[in-house]
Amino acid sequence: MPDTKLQQDRDLLAAAESKGAAAKFAAYFKLSGPGWLQSAITLGGGSLAGSLYIGVIGGYKMLWLQPVMMILGIVMLSAIAYVTLSTGEKPFRSINKHINPVLGWGWLFAAMIANLVWAMPQFSLGTAAMQQNLGLPLGDWGCVAIIFVIASVVIWFYDAGGWGIKLFEIVLKVMVGLIVLAFFGVVAALAFKGALPWAEVFGGFVPDFSLLSQPAENLRPFIAASSDPAYWDSKIVGIQRNTMIAAAATAVGINMTFLLPYSMLRKGWDRTFRGLATFDLSTGLFIPFVLATSCVVIAAASQFHATYDKGLLGEAEPTAVTAKLQKAYDGNVSSFLADAESPELINDADRKLAAMTIKSDAGALAGSLENVTGSKAVAQYVFGLGVVGMAISTIIILMLINGFTFTEALGVPTSGVMHRVGSYLPAFTGALGFMFIWGPIPEARFWLAIPTSRIGMML
Secondary structure (H helix, E strand, C coil): CCHHHHHHHHHHHHHHHCCCHHHHHHHHHHHCCHHHHHHHHHCCHHHHHHHHHHHHHHHHHHCCHHHHHHHHHHHHHHHHHHHHHHHCCCHHHHHHHHCCHHHHHHHHHHHHHHHHHHHHHHHHHHHHHHHHHCCCCCCHHHHHHHHHHHHHHHHHHHCCCHHHHHHHHHHHHHHHHHHHHHHHHHHHHHHHCCCCCHHHHHHCCCCCHHHHCCCCHHHHHHHHHCCCHHHHHHHHHHHHHHHHHHHHHHHCCHHHHHHHHHHHHHCCCCHHHHHHHHHHHHHHHHHHHHHHHHHHHHHHHHHHCCCCCHHHHCCCCCCHHHHHHHHHHHHHHHHHHHHCCCHHHCCHHHHHHHHHCCCCCHHHHHHHHHHHHCCHHHHHHHHHHHHHHHHHHHHHHHHHHHHHHHHHHHCCCCCCHHHHHHHHHHHHHHHHHHHHHHCCCHHHCHHHHHHHHHHHHHC
């Protein structure tokens, strides 16, 4: 970034300081950028899959979970930003110099592995949404090619320098905005139909840690009526705990800790920009994340929590949504028959719980929403565009981060040819890993994000 532009930014911040809160807010918003990059990566397949299952298993009672996890993540990222901008040193080299090279190299390689692994569920998610929700008449290779080309072109902008970085950030802000609007539109359609209990929705933002040790309240009557309450109690509490871990892992991942300091240094920020960095994270990261994930949780809770597809139990005619859920339902029943103390006593409540704990994917949710809203445009196309936007924006940022880790590992500048080489590695591992490992297993495509989240949490 040219020194003149950087000095103009400093002058803008200095002038805004003396003009009051409104001018300061306007200046901060104009200069924001790295926080939106963080938002683009965290709004990905893991957040979507986690949000869906939070709604399925916990209903509105777990709406508090992701905002709390994101607040904890922002505290950590703000600390990283403060140290980086205060010292002006690249964190990888600073850790190696002042703490221990083992920690520094471990951080770098863990971030790189996360990038290469996380790209796979994003290609998987994007392909599934393009085919199922948007109805594009394309095979897997066609969808992967479109995603690959879009991500590659946007990354090319970033390495073009000052104007390219600005254009890159504008594109990412637009994509994040469209993701939020898409999911907000779905909830607005549900609200218009009177399908949302607003008192429960707002109450769900109050933390409830009892879900770590007991099933959600709406599931308890079914558990009590089942033939093996101990089995269902253990199973559902385990799911709730795993969902909380996945939410923590997908709110802020280890590769995000690598992205933030390097994206700020690449823009030329220093200690003058420390207040802007905190504002950037609090708005560009927190607000879009909370809005998008909360809308997905609300939509999933309204359709799937403590309820079931009646076609699965023969109480109504099977539908297209029933067909999507059938295999998962059969799997839950089989697990119960294998692990319950008295499987021969399986009753109606057991079957209902097996149907209620299905991991419904984006296609099933969209199909269910179509029945409620009466609008295929809202349920399939708007929702599908949000999902595709999530996948592509996350792939773009994974590529960007990997460029930083690659150049730092080689000890070369974080720009130019070597940054581009490093940036394209996740695109190749994501596309090829999806096509040759997960592509042949369609039912695994959406939920690939969950095991990936667990790998991310360990890192």
